[in-house]
Amino acid sequence: MGRDFHGDKMGKSDQTIFLSFSSSFEFMDTVHELTSEILTSAGFGEDDRYWLTIAVREAVTNAVKHGNKMDPEKHVDVEFRINQSELKVTVRDRGEGFNSAAVPDPRLPENLLRDKGRGIYYIRTFMDRTDYDIVPGRGTTVTMVKVLPQ
Amino acid sequence: MSLKIETRQVGDVTVVEIKGKMTIGAGDVQFREEVKALVDRGQKKLVLDLQGLKYMDSSGVGELVSTYTTVTNRGGQLHLCNLSGKILDLLQITQLLQVFDTYATADEAIKSF
Numbered sequence: 001m002g003r004d005f006h007g008d009k010m011g012k013s014d015q016t017i018f019l020s021f022s023s024s025f026e027f028m029d030t031v032h033e034l035t036s037e038i039l040t041s042a043g044f045g046e047d048d049r050y051w052l053t054i055a056v057r058e059a060v061t062n063a064v065k066h067g068n069k070m071d072p073e074k075h076v077d078v079e080f081r082i083n084q085s086e087l088k089v090t091v092r093d094r095g096e097g098f099n100s101a102a103v104p105d106p107r108l109p110e111n112l113l114r115d116k117g118r119g120i121y122y123i124r125t126f127m128d129r130t131d132y133d134i135v136p137g138r139g140t141t142v143t144m145v146k147v148l149p150q
Numbered sequence: 151m152s153l154k155i156e157t158r159q160v161g162d163v164t165v166v167e168i169k170g171k172m173t174i175g176a177g178d179v180q181f182r183e184e185v186k187a188l189v190d191r192g193q194k195k196l197v198l199d200l201q202g203l204k205y206m207d208s209s210g211v212g213e214l215v216s217t218y219t220t221v222t223n224r225g226g227q228l229h230l231c232n233l234s235g236k237i238l239d240l241l242q243i244t245q246l247l248q249v250f251d252t253y254a255t256a257d258e259a260i261k262s263f
Contacts, residue, residue: 025174028175029176051236057174058207061174106244106245112244112248113218114212115215116209118244119207121243121244122240
């Protein structure tokens with residue numbers, strides 16, 4: 001895990017925190033605690049921290065389970081970047097990719113009784129922006145952005 | 151924070167109190183197996199008391215849905231009670247309040263059968 005600081009012209013520092021771990025759910029609590037600490041230091045209140053930790057957990061879960069297929073040889077990379085205006089979290093897996101536009105809407109009547117398929121919807125609900133960069137055969141990177149509290 | 155499950159019987163109604171955190175790899179399977187065991191033992195009227203549930207991800211939500219399906223497919227009924235705050239919000243966001251019968255208190259849920 002690494003932590004890096006970059007100063008900008010205004011004298012305030014951007015922060016980058018990076019971690020990489022093998023594909024296992026045993027690291028979820030570590031990711032959760034780190035996310036919560038970062039959110040706290042960025043000034044997010046309790047409510048925001050609750051929802052945003054869920055969003056990050058969902059992205060990591062998808063990377064571990066669906067992207068890397070729980071293969072411990074494949075790592076998940078998580079990067080947190082904070083600047084003056086926003087928090088950006090990227091989660092990258094080494095999987096085959098997927099069609100992010102084809103993810104079913106879990107709110108539709110025909111999907112309500114499915115026991116899965118809500119993670120991406122929660123991410124999009126709790127984050128201000130969510131983008132997927134998918135390179136077939138080389139992995140998926142989800143970038144989630146939340147504007148810092150004023 | 152881990153998941154704790156406590157059950158109690160009120161007549162022919164089984165109240166399942168879920169406390170703590172229910173997330174992937176931490177409590178989701180435990181919850182599923184606990185409810186399945188109750189259904190296998192012939193329990194047909196279940197109340198899930200969520201007052202003590204503090205944190206849940208989409209896997210936890212999925213387990214609630216899955217257990218609802220399991221119970222109803224086996225001819226039983228499953229009701230929720232003591233939903234509030236963020237747990238309520240999580241279900242509401244994905245329209246799941248249309249699926250579950252929900253009650254403010256365990257007593258109301260028990261009497262609803």
